Amino acid sequence: MKPQEYQALVKENQPPRAIGKNVFLAFLVGGAISAVGQLVLEFVSGVERTTDEAAAVTLAIMILLGSVLTGLGVYDKIAEKGGAGAAVPITGFSNTVTAAAMEFRREGFILGMGAKMFVIAGPVLVYGILSGFTVALIKAVVLGYF
């Protein structure tokens, strides 16, 4: 069998993907998590002084929520239905950290949990910082902040 024929056969026998349904579920779940975030943000904004502080505390509270729901095994169920709707919010970032910590704990605390906790969150941090650094550096030089 030629590779092309094999590919065609694979395509024929794949279960039909419910793309529309998946996208709609991602919209609902992501929207719902953002609405919860709005509740937290409005509460926090009443307490914190600056918008940056309010943002920081809101992110941390959402991270706490994501972590606890992961520990209880609830977030995996949300992610099953929500797909990107559960992965993209900061609660999903927190979910990857907690889930990795839980999974790799059996490989030991140092080389398991400690080393692999940021196995997915690590790249997010690395490239977030690298890209932020580049723009901030260019902007600071161009606008003469230094």
Place this chain on the structure above:
Amino acid sequence: MSYVIAFLTGGLICAAAQLVLEYTQLTPAHVLVGLTVIGALLGGLGIYEPFLKFAGAGALVPVSGFGSSIARGMLSEIKRLGWEGLFTGAFEITGLGLAAAVVFGSLMAIVSKPRD
């Protein structure tokens, strides 16, 4: 009203990410990195700020908001400290959440029984 806007914008970003997952071979990790980079670039250019003002948590809660917080922290710390801010600023806004992720993640790993 702010809840509706947050729901719609946050939902739309997630739906767009799901579309990328459906039509490409990229993994969720790739999409998370991509969105964070987009957020950091827009945050650095000052474009994300008006979006945050408009959408609130709808812009802050998706990881693009996390990325923009990295860049916005750098810019505000540069104004305060000079060049050191380029480095310390990354964690100015995000540090609280990152340390929280480490602390609570570890706590959950220690407290919860390993499943499977």
